[in-house]
Amino acid sequence: MAPRPRVTVVDGDADTALVAAYERDRRDLIRRGIGLGGAIVAASSIPLLWSARNAFAAGGPDAEILVAAVRLERIAVLAYDTAIASDLLTPAFARVARRFRGHEQAHADVLTTALTDLGGTPPPEPRIKDIDSVVKGIGDLKSQADVANFTIELETAAVAAYYDAHSKLIDAKLLQTSSSIMANEAQHLVVLRQAVDRPPVPFAFENGKT
């Protein structure tokens, strides 16, 4: 068998239990009604997830991937904001959009903190026209179905981006968190597909490309 090029993952003893504890704490605070607690808790908890020893990687491939991921998540937040502000959504769908918007914001917060811990600089806040760089046509949405189909495209693009990142990331905890975010975007896809009567789980391997 021919040798394959490999990337050795740093910190193989990733502590999934710690990550889960973080998520439990965050959810618990949100459940208790501390609305802004998500962002605050996320920021204060991240040093547990992204240990100081990772600072060596400043400017490395993980930081570059994080810049792209932060940008993508912020664009998703902006897209959901735009959809929520439109008059196109039923109250039930608007609730779903607000919930998913909150998830995207939580992803952005976690990734931004990880990026700054690595010594990187977060990208500037996106503007409406920047959404076109991921999915075109947010200004042309005329119905709730249009919004659902648009956000399906957006979430699919995010899944594909995280899928690609998995062969490049070298930090173990960053890999795990990226997987957990990718899986969350995939769950969004289920709800959005169901909203427009599309098969909710069309592929056995959800990579955003098939």
Add this chain to the structure above:
Amino acid sequence: MDVDSFLRDPLSRRRFFARSGVIVAGSSATFLAACGDDTKLAPVGPDESDLADVELLNAALDLELMAVAAYTAGAPLLKGEVLKVGKLFLEQEQEHADGLASAIKDAGGKPNQARASYEFPELRSQTDVLKFAVDLENTAIAAYIDALPKLGAGELRATAAAIISNEAEHIAVLLGALGMEQVPGAFVFGKVA
């Protein structure tokens, strides 16, 4: 394997990947010490890391084969649209198993086979099956996320992530069928005891 105790005993779940984790960590540590710098991309020879990948992939294959058996066992209790969903998910778990078996062969290993029987908890209703399926899917996700950083080949990590995302989608559908919040959190780590 007693699946019920597996699901409820974190040590059982962690044991899936523990041995190969030691192999990976040990070989990486040796290599990195020789390099004197753990920040670089490390070209590891194929033999030992392929061996470690095979062990991890076979552990994942065991889980997928168990999931196939579980959906098969639960199908008689499912009705209508939920039965269609159960059959689809069974097929997708089988696709995962087939994909893992191919990857194991590609890495020079021998894929594990399904067990002759599995000990599942008693399932008396559609709701029982749905809840058990949620437990199984969550356990699989947690196991994959534990294993992910230990996989040597980048394409295997990406494939594992695609499987994790599919299992997460299953959970969203199953929770919906149970009348529960389909996407309960912003991060999907599976069930960690």
